[in-house]
Amino acid sequence: MPILKVPVVHKFGIISHSQRLELQQRLIRQSYNEPQESDKRQSYTNPLEVSEQFVHKYNASGIQEKEHLRDRADKMIQRSKRRCGYSTYGEGDHVDLPLAWSELAILAQCKGKLQEDCFDILCTTLDQAPLHEENIPTLFFLAESALYWLRTDILKQAFLRAAEVKLLKMAQLVFSRLLFHHLSGHLRGLAEFKTRLNTYLDGIKEHQSSYQCYPGVWLCVRFISRVGEIIIGPYATKTVSKDDVNESVPALAACVFRALCLWKCVSTTNIGVKRAIVEMLLASQELSNNDWVDGYVAISILAEASKISSPALSCLQDLARGVRVTQTSEGRFETTIDHFPPPPINTAPETAPTRSGTDLHPPAPATSDKDDLGKKIEEEMKGMMEDINQTMGQSNEEITFISESAHTVSVEQLNNSIHQLGIKQSAGNNQSPTFGIGSWCWETGYQYSQILADICLNAGTTDIMKVALLGKWQDADVTTFRAGAANPCVESCALVDMLEYRGAQPRGDIVEHMKKVDWTWKLRYGALSAVSKLVHALQGNEMKHGSRSAAWSLMLAVQESPVSESRVLEAIRVAQVEFVNININNNPTTSVWKRIAESLSEIYLLPPPPPPPASRSGRVGPRNTPSPRKPRTPRSVKISRPTIKEELLIHTSVENTNPEFNARTSLDLNRVIADQWRKEVMRQQNKEDDERIKEMKREREEEEIRDREILEKRKEKLKGRPTANLAPYQI
The missing domain is CATH 1.20.5 (Single alpha-helices involved in coiled-coils or other helix-helix interfaces)
Structure with missing residues (x-):
């Protein structure tokens, strides 16, 4: 086979070796870049895709260009709003919560009204979306983002801003969900997430003092800080390694466990409600512990039970009033009330200056002796206690649980089962117990005022709404309410009572007493904020016009009172920022605490027992002779006619609106x-x-x-x- 010699031809002429190598490298580089450019020309990018480049472009643009970008940003928000299930409570095939929450967090970096809209959507979806374990990485991302914004941008500002309030509300909902996953044991082994969260939480406690003038915002910061410490746990120290930590499922507090039992009884079979109420009242001392997060969670779960059950709401208000139930040596239950509790445990140092003696409100005269008041209050629960003592049939050695299966469990077995379920007992049982809202931490008392407003908005019946707003003063004329007289919240503890709560009746030196109860202005602030929430949330709701009128009268009375403090009246302005965008037409049927109660009850509580099978005995009983029928008397049918106001509402309820173009075309088609x-x-x-x-x-x-x-x-x-x-x- 011949050998062919291919001649070497220099197409570029006579060049040096270095020039030839340089030319070859340039040609190789050119051939490498050409396919990438062609791929870029062929690829299509979605113009509504959320990206960091759009955020930088939006913040750096001028006024005219920002208006053009705002339309594009609104379309992005609508896509994310649908993707997070805004109108379907976070459920459906079109819902992708991790992606939607991440996009909204990125868009929230845009300054101005766009940022507040993103925070509003995040707050709504975080409050309504289901609790899925696959959302945990996204929740950590939102928590880290909120803490980063709080440390870099928010804390440097001299005044409280609307975006700051909404950011803290969003962060509070995120940490509430993380607290549930912590109690459920879903956060075990996530050392990387916890270590990174500890880095962002470092230094938040030092900035809490800047929010002391606004208890609602201050509570959000304290909740974030405290729940973050609970979640991080042993990873707070930087020297600990993942192999050295042995994580286990955390224990529930006794008050939280008994609140879950009451919620389970109310929401399922309604069997054993009296027993659950008594157990909750027996655990009232747990609400006064140093760890206020347990009391915060317990009353939040009780609020969900109170929305559908009037006895549960009475139990919640009895806990705030100071009603306590004790068990005697004979095994019977007795109820008393603590009228003069000592000041609550200070959970944070107060740096605010004390007010001068000229601004102090003089106390109201004492009504009666302690024993006389106790006898009046004991009569309210006497009937319930007698029913419980008759049906339970208790002795010193055993407790009979009221259920369909009627099991008998000894006290030792009950303690063993509580230990197995992971319920932690209170460490302060040996001390003298104190009860009532005066013995709670101010964080728990503030949350109590907020859940009363939530009950007024979303309760199942109007009677529950009235009790939450007015307590035992339901038949009183609210328009004649005049603020100024101190209310110890002993006979009733509704929103109208908390507006004038100034602690227990003074005994001894008034100046010393006012120094001890100076913290109560935070509870008055919370009650006024809750009433303002009702006024804004019920605007335009014809079905609840009476509730809004009552709330409006209460708010005006507090504003016109000469003894109202300026720091308390500041709640009205802050409430306008928090609740002005609430949509009353989309009344939420679920909330994050309802979902938490459902999930925790499935984990820690046994399912309800099945109904007993019907007995099929072969014996035939005596035949019952039919009684002679009585002649049926015709009943008078009363025709109800609508009033003039109802007829006007019927004729004016339908508005004559012109249909849009899409509606007209669809009708024609x-x-x-x-x-x-x-x-x-x-x-x-x-x-x-x-x-x-x-x-x-x-x-x-x-x-x-x-x-x-x-x-x-x-x-x-x-x-x-x-x-x-x-x-x-x-x-």
């Missing part, structure tokens, strides 16, 4: 389709009628032909006879 369908049906009916007529004619002709043939055959047979020409059957 439906009209054309209906007309074509009608014509097609008529054409088919006419065609069937014609075919039916033709068939009848053909049958008639065939019958006539058959008759003629019969006649011809007969003539042939009778040919030559006299009856041959007669028709058949012719006489």
Whole structure:
């Protein structure tokens, strides 16, 4: 086989070796970049895709360009709003919560009104969305983002801003969900997330003092800080490693566990409610512990039970009033009330200056002695206590649980089961117990005022709404309410009572007493904030016009009172920022605490027992003779006529609005389709009628032909006879 020698041709002429290498590298680089450029030209990017570049462009643009970008940003928000299930409570095939929350967190970096809109959507979806374990990484991302914004941008500002309030509300909901996952044991082993969260939480405690003038915002910061410490746990120290930590499922506090039991009884079978209420009252001391997060969670779960059950709401208000139930040596339950509790445990140092003696409100005169008041309050629960003592049949050695299966459990077995379920006992049982809202931490008392407003908005019946707002003063004229007289919240503890709560009745030196109860202004601030929330949230709601009028009268009375403090009246301005964007037409049927109660009850509580099977005995009982029927008397039918106001509302309820273009076109299209369908049906009916007529004619002709043939055959047979020409059957 011949060997061919291919000549080497220098196409670029005579060049040096270094120039040739440089030329080859340039050609290789050019051939490498050409496919990438072609790929860029062929690739398509969604113009509504959320990215960091859009955020930087939006913040750096001018006023005119920002208006053009705002339309594009609104479309992005609508996509994320649908993706997070804003109108379907976070459920559906179109919902992708991790992606939607991440996009809203990125868009929240845009300054101005766009940032507040993103925070509003995040607050709504975080309050309504279901609790799924796959959302934990996104929740950590939101928590870290909120803490980063809080440390870099928010804390440097001199005044409280609307975006700051909404950011803290969003962060509070995020940490509430993380607290649930912590109690459920879903955060075990997430050392990287906890270590990174500890880095962002470092230094938050030092900035809490800047929010002391606004207890609602201050509570959000304290909740974030405290729950963050609980979640991080042993990872707070930087020297600890993942292998050295042995994480386990945390224990529930006794008050939280008994609140779950009450919620379970109320929301499922309604069996054992009295027993659950008594157990909750027995655990009232747990609400006064140093760890205020347990009391915060317990009353939040009780609020969800109070929305659907009036006895649960009475139990919640009895806990705030100081009603306590004790068990005697004979095994019976007795109820008393603590009228003069000591000041609560200080959970944070107060740096605010004390007010001068000229601004102090003089106390109201004492009503009666302690024992006399106790007798009046004991009569309210006497009937319930007697029913419980009769039905339970207790002794010193065993406790009978009221259930369909009627099991008997000893005290030792009860303690063992509580230990197995992971319920932690209070460490302060040996001390003298104190009860009532005066013994709670101010964080728990503030949350109590907020959940009363939530009950007024979302309760199942109007009676529950009235009790939450007015307590035992339901029949009183709210328009005549005048603020100024101190209310110890002993006879009733509703929102109207908390507006004037100034602690227990003074005994001894008034100046010392006012120094001890100076913290109560935070509870008055919370009550006024809750009333303002009702005023803004019920605006335009004709069904709850009476509740809004009552709340408006209470707010005006506090504003016009000469003893109202300026720091308390500041709650009205802050409430306008928090609740002005609430949509009353989309009344939420669920909340984050309702979902937490449902999930925790499935984890820590046993399912309700099945109903007992029907007895099928073979014995036949005596036959009952039917009693003679009584003559039925006709009942008078009373015709109810609407009032003049109702008739006006009926005629003015429907507004004459012009339909939009899409609605008009869809109506026209439906009209054309209906007309074509009608014509097609008529054409088919006419065609069937014609075919039916033709068939009848053909049958008639065939019958006539058959008759003629019969006649011809007969003539042939009778040919030559006299009856041959007669028709058949012719006489």
